[in-house]
Amino acid sequence: MTPPVVFTRRAALALGAGLAIAPFAPKPAHAASKIQRLVSPGGIEAWFVQDATVPLIAMQYAFMGGAAQDPADKPGIGNLVGDLLDEGSGDLDSKTFHERLDRRAIELSFNSSRDHFRGSLRMLEGNKDEAFDLLRMSLTSPHFDSADVERIRSQVISNLQSETTSPTALAGHKFLEMAYGDHPYGRPSDGTLESVPRITVADLRDYVRRVLAKDTLRIAVVGDVDPDALGKLLDRTFGSLPAKASLTPVADVEAAKPPxxxxxxxxxxxxxxxxxxxxxxxxxxxxxxxxxxxxxxxxxxxxxxxxxxxxxxxxxxxxxxxxxxxxxxxxxxxxxxxxxxxxxxxxxxxxxxxxxxxxxxxxxxxxxxxxxxxxxxxxxxxxxxxxxxxxxxxxxxxxxxxxxxxxxxxxxxxxxxxxxxxxxxxxxxxxxxxxxxxxxxxxxxxxxxxxxxxxxxx
Incomplete structure (x- = not known):
């Protein structure tokens, strides 16, 4: 789940209300020399650093869209999708899906930032086939079972209620509202106490259909895997996604003028x-x-x-x-x-x-x-x-x-x-x-x- 807006020094790396900014200090130069542009047999592109120092693989990826694609009257859809994609998919219910993750120490997560729907995957090299397969199922055949949806919805609502007494959350939401008004950037990316109860399973499925597509996909992989094997994994994982996203245009906007x-x-x-x-x-x-x-x-x-x-x-x-x-x-x-x-x-x-x-x-x-x-x-x-x-x-x-x-x-x-x-x-x-x-x-x-x-x- 996208956390509430908490303005600490860590916010120099991310604004919890969904504004993503770059981690600006890069890796030492020896890593830069190993970054390669990999294109899978199916045409999926990734930036890749092959590193066998430890038998681990880490992947980060993003689709254009994010919270800016939430309808104006239903902010929080992308955030709820991010919380539910690992709650059962394919032929696995939520409990079995998480047991598979835990058994292999696979770390999988999703979140909706202001402009992107992001995901991460981390696993031991020996578990890469199962890890990428679980990710494929999450992206292409999520269940959105009613019991899971209501359980996660209640957690989101509980967090939103706690934000009503959090000065940092209140300040963050008010600042974005002041800066951007009715623009999508001015809306809370995790939704509101009014909007989240009204989000339907159809809304969730429509978001997945519109946003998760190959033409806006960006991928970065670091770890102990050779390029040929990685290319095949990327095709199996992302290859069946729609070719093109169906995004609602978002206008450029200047923040409100001070003071x-x-x-x-x-x-x-x-x-x-x-x-x-x-x-x-x-x-x-x-x-x-x-x-x-x-x-x-x-x-x-x-x-x-x-x-x-x-x-x-x-x-x-x-x-x-x-x-x-x-x-x-x-x-x-x-x-x-x-x-x-x-x-x-x-x-x-x-x-x-x-x-x-x-x-x-x-x-x-x-x-x-x-x-x-x-x-x-x-x-x-x-x-x-x-x-x-x-x-x-x-x-x-x-x-x-x-x-x-x-x-x-x-x-x-x-x-x-x-x-x-x-x-x-x-x-x-x-x-x-x-x-x-x-x-x-x-x-x-x-x-x-x-x-x-x-x-x-x-």
Whole structure:
């Protein structure tokens, strides 16, 4: 299941509301030299790294579509499909299917992100035939038995109910609603308490029919398997899927212009502040300059400007970060922190001041040099498993980057100039912030808990 929107430092890798962003630090260069473009006998393409260091195979794959393909009046269909594809398929009921997975230590999962329906598969090399066969059945003949659907639906509804009292979830959903309004990106990808009960088995089957097709499929595989064997496995697994998806067009959209602010009252000890605004698309020529300068401002490290100003100098929060998020049809920058209710205004002002200062003055040459050094060095540490490398390779394909991007990445970082960084800082942060505050009003911070009511579920 797609988790609720939880804005922590991990959100620099994924926004739980379904916004997928790339794990940006790649594998060491020796892995890059082994990436090959494999085409199966049936014409299915994959990026592949053959690695027999350990007898494991990891595969990540994605279809275009995701939560953006949910009907406007029924958000959450893709999320429910992701939870149900491994609940019985082919000639196996849910219990038997999971027993087969457990017996062979096969890891299989699905999820619906904002733009893609994704899946992962991991197994020991000796169990590859059974693992790929279970995946084939999940994709091509899911049962969607009523008992399984209602069991999973109840779990989704329980999670949605818990989100009504989660400040991070409320802030995330409100931020996307503020940024995108009625656009599919503005809707909660895991659905709502109103929509999920109305999703039918016919809706689930229609989503599978429209979205799971070969023409939008992207695959990345890392592990102990030879190319010929992998090609045959890919054909057996994906070959019987429809040739073409039937996707509803999704329009490009610019996030709402700052400044805007929203407050959601919630009786919690700590106030959550989520802030952001229009970002920069992945193929914008200034993207890398934006990535570097964002690291300087709030990239989640102890040296970022926001961390120094908000935590170290003023003690307003335990952590604060900001990240760039990019999707197929838009882009954002988004950040988060938590603070005491009576210090919320001071915290927002400290963040806004640093954002304005970066927009007006840009970074220093020393900051730029240090950020480049960090971003180049960290690539050697970030992707240390086959699953992480497969995930990165898949994201590079979805971002339409070249297969040798890993080798070129450090040179692209090095090429960013101070003038470019300053110009893109003004572009990103010159208009101010979209801000969502969730917590107790400052004047209520010292009142008993019963004095503040909870918001209605939305």
């Amino acid at each position: 805007q602010r929203a407050f959601i009252p919630l009786d919690v000890p700590q106030t959550v502040v989520t802030f952001g605004g229009p970002g920069i698309r992945r193929h914008d020529p200034n993207f890398m300059a934006a990535y570097v300068v964002n690291h300087i401002l709030g990239g989640g490290t102890l040296s970022s400007r926001l961390y120094r100003e908000v935590r170290e100098k003023r003690g307003l929060a335990y952590s604060v970060y900001e990240a760039l998020l990019w999707m197929e049809h838009s882009a954002l920058f988004i950040g988060n922190t938590g603070t005491r209710a009576d210090r919320t205004g001071e915290t927002i002002e400290a963040i806004s001041k640093e954002v304005r200062r970066m927009a007006e003055d840009g970074p220093t040459q020393k900051e730029l040099d240090e950020a480049k050094s960090y971003l180049k060095g960290s690539q050697m540490l970030a992707l240390d498993t086959s699953s992480k490398l497969a995930s990165a390779m898949l994201q590079y394909q979805l971002d339409q980057l070249p297969i040798d991007y890993i080798e070129k990445r450090n040179a692209i970082v090095d090429a960013v100039t101070l003038d470019q960084a300053s110009a893109v800082a003004k572009q990103l942060w010159g208009q101010g912030l979209l801000t969502v505050i969730v917590g107790r009003a400052p004047q209520a911070a010292v009142q008993p808990a019963a004095a503040t009511s909870l918001p209605k579920a939305n």
